[in-house]
Amino acid sequence: MELEEARQLWHRLSEQISYHNQKYYVEDSPEIDDFEYDELYRRLEQIEGQFPELVTPESPTQKVGGEALNKFSPVIHAIPMESLHDSFSGQEMKDFDRRVRAAVGNPTFIVEPKFDGLSVSAEYRDGVFVRGSTRGDGAVGEDITENLRTIRSLPKKLTQPIPFLEVRGEVYMSHRSFFKLAALQELEGEKPFKNPRNAAAGSLRQKNARITAARELDIFVFNVQQVTGTELHSHKESLDFLKKLGFAVPPFYRTCNTIEEVLEEVGRIGELRGTLDYSIDGAVVKVDSFSQRQMLGSTAKFPRWAEAFKYPPEEKQTKLLRIEVNVGRTGALTPIGIFEPVELAGTTVSRATLHNQDFIEEKGIRVGDMVVMRKAGEIIPEVVGVVCHTEDSQPFTMPEVCPSCGAPVVREEGEAAVRCTNPECPAQLLRHLIHFCSRDAMDIDGMGPAVIEQLVEKHLLSSPADLYFLKKEQILELDRKGEKSADNLIAAIDRSKANDLYRLIFALGIPHVGQKAAKLLSARFRTIDGIFQAEEDALASVEGIGGIIAQSVLQFFALSNTAHLIGRLKDAGVNMSCLTAVSDSRFQGKTFVLTGTLPNLSRAQATELIEKHGGKVSGSVSKKTDYVVAGEDSGSKLTKANQLGVAVISEHELEEMLGENS
Numbered sequence: 001m002e003l004e005e006a007r008q009l010w011h012r013l014s015e016q017i018s019y020h021n022q023k024y025y026v027e028d029s030p031e032i033d034d035f036e037y038d039e040l041y042r043r044l045e046q047i048e049g050q051f052p053e054l055v056t057p058e059s060p061t062q063k064v065g066g067e068a069l070n071k072f073s074p075v076i077h078a079i080p081m082e083s084l085h086d087s088f089s090g091q092e093m094k095d096f097d098r099r100v101r102a103a104v105g106n107p108t109f110i111v112e113p114k115f116d117g118l119s120v121s122a123e124y125r126d127g128v129f130v131r132g133s134t135r136g137d138g139a140v141g142e143d144i145t146e147n148l149r150t151i152r153s154l155p156k157k158l159t160q161p162i163p164f165l166e167v168r169g170e171v172y173m174s175h176r177s178f179f180k181l182a183a184l185q186e187l188e189g190e191k192p193f194k195n196p197r198n199a200a201a202g203s204l205r206q207k208n209a210r211i212t213a214a215r216e217l218d219i220f221v222f223n224v225q226q227v228t229g230t231e232l233h234s235h236k237e238s239l240d241f242l243k244k245l246g247f248a249v250p251p252f253y254r255t256c257n258t259i260e261e262v263l264e265e266v267g268r269i270g271e272l273r274g275t276l277d278y279s280i281d282g283a284v285v286k287v288d289s290f291s292q293r294q295m296l297g298s299t300a301k302f303p304r305w306a307e308a309f310k311y312p313p314e315e316k317q318t319k320l321l322r323i324e325v326n327v328g329r330t331g332a333l334t335p336i337g338i339f340e341p342v343e344l345a346g347t348t349v350s351r352a353t354l355h356n357q358d359f360i361e362e363k364g365i366r367v368g369d370m371v372v373m374r375k376a377g378e379i380i381p382e383v384v385g386v387v388c389h390t391e392d393s394q395p396f397t398m399p400e401v402c403p404s405c406g407a408p409v410v411r412e413e414g415e416a417a418v419r420c421t422n423p424e425c426p427a428q429l430l431r432h433l434i435h436f437c438s439r440d441a442m443d444i445d446g447m448g449p450a451v452i453e454q455l456v457e458k459h460l461l462s463s464p465a466d467l468y469f470l471k472k473e474q475i476l477e478l479d480r481k482g483e484k485s486a487d488n489l490i491a492a493i494d495r496s497k498a499n500d501l502y503r504l505i506f507a508l509g510i511p512h513v514g515q516k517a518a519k520l521l522s523a524r525f526r527t528i529d530g531i532f533q534a535e536e537d538a539l540a541s542v543e544g545i546g547g548i549i550a551q552s553v554l555q556f557f558a559l560s561n562t563a564h565l566i567g568r569l570k571d572a573g574v575n576m577s578c579l580t581a582v583s584d585s586r587f588q589g590k591t592f593v594l595t596g597t598l599p600n601l602s603r604a605q606a607t608e609l610i611e612k613h614g615g616k617v618s619g620s621v622s623k624k625t626d627y628v629v630a631g632e633d634s635g636s637k638l639t640k641a642n643q644l645g646v647a648v649i650s651e652h653e654l655e656e657m658l659g660e661n662s
């Protein structure tokens with residue numbers, strides 16, 4: 001390769017790497033997996049090895065990845081938070097061993113798991129936690145003290161009042177907590193994190209530490225950055241010291257004297273990794289003795305006394321036996337591939353999401369195909385691609401009805417997913433109920449997700465209508481529900497029966513019908529039956545309701561389950577009429593004439609009121625006039641109205657026609 005060619009390649013690679021660094025470190029939402037990233041990085045390293053003149057301080061190989069965000073205050077790291085150099089083969093590990101031996105003679109190594117989370121520093125004064133920060137670019141990080149404080153496994157007070165201590169560790173999310181969070185995010189219609197590492201990073205770097213607190217993070221502490229009043233001589237000694245102070249240190253590590261032992265332990269950790277409840281993306285090999293570490297020193301980016309070994313993602317071939325369709329809690333249908341079981345990174349894999357029809361088509365997947373499976377982010381298996389079709393391979397198409405309830409499904413414009421729209425679909429029940437009771441919908445105080453979940457589990461709720469038939473004794477069976485709170489809950493349910501119609505319409509969860517559209521529909525059609533009977537034209541002609549909403553309303557009311565649900569809500573005594581007259585159109589098509597002086601309203605005010613409700617105000621009385629609103633000193637217009645037999649009303653009567661909320 002010529003220098004010029006190398007320079008171009010260098011530019012391209014460093015641009016790509018910088019882009020992915022931004023996605024990964026700053027946005028916590030990578031687009032490629034670590035393995036692919038590592039390949040780009042290694043190509044850059046190779047080019048720089050061949051053409052050292054290309055290396056600048058700006059090169060991604062010379063900088064620690066992250067960048068402090070200005071939403072947090074900066075923290076200057078007194079001791080730089082370095083990265084680690086990666087090895088991908090036994091040969092590279094042997095090279096590392098040789099370099100170390102050349103410099104220090106006979107080293108002792110410690111081999112630990114490499115936790116895949118977010119690197120942080122925590123500082124203690126007199127044994128009390130005072131400050132925490134992210135690694136950032138290694139020199140300057142972000143102040144995340146309040147966020148770190150919410151992590152239970154990080155001690156806030158040490159067992160000894162050490163005058164000053166700074167430690168380094170990795171914040172992570174257990175797989176159990178990750179799956180729990182992903183389920184919650186799905187329920188709330190949020191975009192779930194791709195893997196536990198992003199979940200940990202995204203949860204920790206929250207401006208609002210209360211969000212962090214809800215996220216169940218953990219930490220392993222593996223290094224003493226600075227300490228006063230104590231002399232430490234080796235890594236092993238410092239891990240013991242940290243443990244005694246109350247820190248969670250790596251749950252296992254091994255002392256090795258030869259590279260053979262090191263490689264054996266690296267292999268063992270590799271086999272173990274699928275069985276752990278936290279993600280590891282490698283093993284770290286460290287020189288134990290601090291005096292030897294000092295002799296080895298550091299490069300601009302990482303210490304020469306440590307090396308990370310990265311396990312390649314495991315890939316295996318297997319056969320796609322069939323595709324099941326799962327209905328999520330948002331009603332989205334997801335095709336799930338069922339495979340001949342294979343061992344991948346320590347666990348047996350037989351299922352993987354195929355996401356949606358587009359994914360299946362892009363990859364050309366057919367039932368019966370031989371495919372390559374990979375475990376991404378160490379926990380979620382994925383299909384990399386098709387190896388070959390077999391004789392009996394069959395193309396797959398998504399069903400047109402919901403596999404859970406049989407209702408027709410719809411694919412919304414611009415969306416990859418198809419959804420079931422049935423308001424009583426059992427798969428979506430929980431989410432529907434939570435929405436139904438929420439503040440902007442039926443506003444049932446005390447009926448939150450936890451209570452609803454218990455009621456569903458006990459089979460006491462299988463439709464929103466069931467809420468209105470709940471008995472106090474049934475509520476008393478729930479956790480932490482005493483007499484008083486059961487009474488309150490029953491009262492809140494009861495109160496919600498009197499809600500205005502728009503709340504009910506919104507609560508039904510009709511696709512595309514938000515609170516605003518619910519208000520417009522309620523005001524225009526006045527009753528649930530009015531909406532039920534409305535034709536598409538009538539629906540679409542309401543200002544603010546477009547064709548899409550009209551279609552969606554029509555589809556929703558055409559479902560037999562909808563009629564059934566509304567029937568039961570009616571039986572329960574839930575209000576089905578519009579109670580407010582805010583900008584409704586009850587005077588649609590009516591013409592008014594104002595005459596004389598009205599007792600309270602000016603002409604302008606009266607006109608505004610009539611127009612607000614869809615009426616027209618005209619200057620002269622004719623046969624087409626519907627009402628003449630007459631005040632004091634009405635003259636010829638009143639006479640004319642009487643002659644033509646047009647209804648004459650007073651201001652008071654006009655107001656009565658509008659009800660209270662005019």
Ligand SMILES: NC(=O)c1ccc[n+]([C@@H]2O[C@H](COP(=O)([O-])OP(=O)(O)OC[C@H]3O[C@@H](n4cnc5c(N)ncnc54)[C@H](O)[C@@H]3O)[C@@H](O)[C@H]2O)c1
Pocket residue numbers: 020021023024025030031032033034035037038064065082083084086112113114115116118119120135169170222250284308
């Ligand atoms: N997918 C993407 O787009 C993307 C982008 C950027 C970076 N990445 C990933 O991040 C890696 C580079 O990130 P990096 O510079 O933070 O390096 P790194 O994560 O590979 O290694 C350094 C880190 O390991 C952590 N660590 C975990 N356990 C440890 C232990 N027992 N002892 C010491 N340190 C331990 C430390 O906190 C340290 O910050 C890449 O190799 C890639 O895997 C991915």
Ligand SMILES: [Zn+2]
Pocket residue numbers: 327402403404405406407420421422425426427
């Ligand atoms: Zn369904």
